[in-house]
Amino acid sequence: MANSRRLLATGGTLTVASSLQCGQCFRWFAADTVDSFCGVVEGRAAVVSQDGDNVYIQTEGELDFWRGYFDLETDYRKITNEFPHHPFINEAVAKWPGLRVLRQHPWETLCSYLISQRNNIPRIRSTIQRLCEKFGDEIVFCGQTYYTFPTPEVLANMPPEELRRFGVGYRDKYITTVAKSVAEHDIDFDQLRVLTTDEARKELLRLYGVGKKVADCFLLYGLGKLDAFPVDTWIAKAIEDHGFGGDDFGEYAGVAQLYIFQHYRNGK
């Protein structure tokens, strides 16, 4: 049963390609079959495959865990229908249906977005992969070798110059300092969850190397605080700056991302 192919989602509620490739996560890789991706989340390896409106998964992990990761309990159609009627949203939903905001692990998300500063996605991915191969644990699944994301404890005890050898650049001290804060419970993800978004953001901004952009990406992707960017704000700001349309947005994460990128890009 462990590695059998199981049904994860039906009815087009999840599109794995857009969800895993829209830039919200960095650790999924295209498998050798069409519309299949392999990755590791919180120590669990998996291969997810799109087959029309259905998504199948091979994993040793529990199905419920993956349903949580892909946020399948959240009714996106209901949310979408509650959006104010607007061509921006309509076009986004039509363009990338089934794109979902992943419920990523907080530490991995925070660390990844520290690395993302003034960086590009291919390099973010390769840097993270190198860190995982060096400081994570090896997992063999379906004949493939995977690596877990390094724990905050491991990175907290690493000299910054050691991290720099793996391409993190000047962000080395950001990573080790924040890792230490997490390992020593100076910052506690469970406590952040119960705070309001504004309160949680304030706590995050105390951390060395965490600015508004990293904090807001973390709130959205790492803590699932969808109000980090209220949708009417995303729309208004994105339209104000760039009009609507284009290839850089999707149903939900895409709209959020478009707003985040353009807001901060314009603000710098």
Add this chain to the structure above:
DNA sequence: TGCCAGGCCGAAA
């Protein structure tokens, strides 16, 4: 070969 990227820190004004 040179430009630039999904920012942030810290000094100076």
Add this chain to the structure above:
DNA sequence: TTTCGGCATGGC
């Protein structure tokens, strides 16, 4: 409070 220079480095 705001502005601005500096920062590492690989992908394109």
